[in-house]
Amino acid sequence: MAITVVVGAQWGDEGKGKITDILAEDADLVVRYQGGNNAGHTVVIGDEEFKLHLIPSGILHPDCTCIMADGTVVDPEVLAEEIKCLQERGYSCDNLRVSCNAHVIMPYHRLLDGLAEEARGGKSIGTTRRGIGPAYTDKTARMPQPVRFGDLADGQKLRGLIADQLAQKNVIIQQLYQHPPLNPHEVFEEVWASAQLVSKYAADTHKIVQGSAQAGEQIILEGAQGTFLDLDYGTYPFVTSSHPVAGGACLGTGVGPTAIDQVTLVCKAYTTRVGAGILPTEAPDEAAQELRDRGCEYGTTTGRPRRCGWLDGVVLHSAAMINGATSVALTQLDVLDTLAKIPVCIGYEIEGVLLDTVPAWAEELVKVRPVYEELAGWQQPLGEAREWTQLPPAARAYVERVAEIAGVPVGMISVGPSREQTIIVD
Ligand code: IMP
Numbered sequence: 001m002a003i004t005v006v007v008g009a010q011w012g013d014e015g016k017g018k019i020t021d022i023l024a025e026d027a028d029l030v031v032r033y034q035g036g037n038n039a040g041h042t043v044v045i046g047d048e049e050f051k052l053h054l055i056p057s058g059i060l061h062p063d064c065t066c067i068m069a070d071g072t073v074v075d076p077e078v079l080a081e082e083i084k085c086l087q088e089r090g091y092s093c094d095n096l097r098v099s100c101n102a103h104v105i106m107p108y109h110r111l112l113d114g115l116a117e118e119a120r121g122g123k124s125i126g127t128t129r130r131g132i133g134p135a136y137t138d139k140t141a142r143m144p145q146p147v148r149f150g151d152l153a154d155g156q157k158l159r160g161l162i163a164d165q166l167a168q169k170n171v172i173i174q175q176l177y178q179h180p181p182l183n184p185h186e187v188f189e190e191v192w193a194s195a196q197l198v199s200k201y202a203a204d205t206h207k208i209v210q211g212s213a214q215a216g217e218q219i220i221l222e223g224a225q226g227t228f229l230d231l232d233y234g235t236y237p238f239v240t241s242s243h244p245v246a247g248g249a250c251l252g253t254g255v256g257p258t259a260i261d262q263v264t265l266v267c268k269a270y271t272t273r274v275g276a277g278i279l280p281t282e283a284p285d286e287a288a289q290e291l292r293d294r295g296c297e298y299g300t301t302t303g304r305p306r307r308c309g310w311l312d313g314v315v316l317h318s319a320a321m322i323n324g325a326t327s328v329a330l331t332q333l334d335v336l337d338t339l340a341k342i343p344v345c346i347g348y349e350i351e352g353v354l355l356d357t358v359p360a361w362a363e364e365l366v367k368v369r370p371v372y373e374e375l376a377g378w379q380q381p382l383g384e385a386r387e388w389t390q391l392p393p394a395a396r397a398y399v400e401r402v403a404e405i406a407g408v409p410v411g412m413i414s415v416g417p418s419r420e421q422t423i424i425v426d
Contacts, residue, residue: 002261003219005246008226009267009319015331015414016266017041020057020222022422028217029065030058031209033252034242035224036073036105038128040300044417051300054079056222059091067205068098071242071252073135074149075105080194097203100150107187108169109134115177125238126275128301136241144168150202152195159188206254213259221249227319236362238277246323265325267316269333272306274299280370281309281345295335310343313405318358320406327411330402334415339377345370375401382415388425
């Protein structure tokens with residue numbers, strides 16, 4: 001395994017949490033390389049369900065060190081709460097480290113995210129309103145100096161940084177959005193309460209990751225969102241503010257591209273999306289609702305119903321290329337159990353021309369018409385299957401078609417939420 005990137009093929013919510021948790025069994029390090037608590041990774045162990053927003057999905061393996069790397073953005077209040085919940089369930093979180101360079105999501109980022117969305121009116125992005133975009137915006141703006149995770153240990157410094165930030169932010173909050181200003185003292189008190197709980201997790205994570213890589217340890221680099229939410233490669237502007245693609249793993253962790261051995265592309269057996277933006281294979285209401293009900297397709301972070309549709313082979317093929325995928329982990333296959341016929345999009349038609357990759361120019365993408373082929377359904381439950389040979393022929397044919405479209409083999413198949421409901425394909 002050595003260094004493996006786990007990356008989502010679609011618009012997030014592909015089931016990366018479950019796949020990372022399984023791979024983490026043999027891993028020394030699990031490193032989250034981008035995003036913040038806009039993500040929601042669900043891991044099911046026996047009867048217990050864990051919803052992780054910030055902490056890497058390897059945390060349920062106490063021998064595995066879990067890192068939130070430089071490329072992430074961290075809300076200390078959410079982190080403190082997530083650690084508390086895990087500790088109450090018997091997971092110490094002593095194996096957690098957070099990069100001192102990771103930027104901190106502050107209360108003004110959350111406020112500005114919401115105010116900007118309101119101001120966009122009918123053109124809103126549908127963000128999670130967790131302050132992700134404003135925190136990354138400050139990171140690239142650089143001045144006044146934003147708060148980073150390493151600053152949380154020093155109350156005096158933190159107070160000064162907040163005052164500098166609010167001197168600028170309050171102008172925007174008041175004059176652009178006509179909202180009452182934030183009080184620097186109150187913001188400090190709010191953040192300081194959780195800063196004191198989480199600052200002890202700060203570390204030079206780059207050094208830990210490099211050391212582990214040089215020692216030949218097993219490392220998983222875990223993305224938080226999907227390929228088509230990537231700031232550069234996604235369906236701009238309806239994207240997140242960081243780089244979930246496999247290349248983002250290098251940026252976010254400091255691991256060089258030649259050190260990466262495998263890229264596991266996690267792809268749902270159909271397609272979902274939350275928030276606004278194009279979804280070429282969105283299904284009609286009734287079919288979408290059936291997928292939503294069977295797949296429990298409601299946002300882990302915001303509870304919003306996810307938009308649902310058929311597998312988009314153009315998206316999958318493009319994602320395999322963008323990420324340099326070496327294998328596919330196909331998830332939620334059991335959700336399709338009841339269908340007699342399963343449409344799969346195998347191309348886009350745009351003004352009479354057939355495309356097999358996602359057009360880079362978003363203005364083109366809105367004009368595409370999906371071209372479908374129909375595969376036979378298997379109409380029997382897959383939840384008990386543990387081996388490739390236990391899958392009915394129609395399900396195997398579906399998986400084989402997915403591999404053909406992606407251009408790389410399917411290495412794992414998930415047929416239910418628990419760890420056991422996983423088929424490893426030779
Ligand atoms: P933001 O990341 O909160 O700024 O949201 C930008 C877009 O990304 C919105 O459409 C969100 O719904 C979407 N998004 C962000 N994180 C996730 C995720 O983990 N799963 C699915 N969609 C997400």
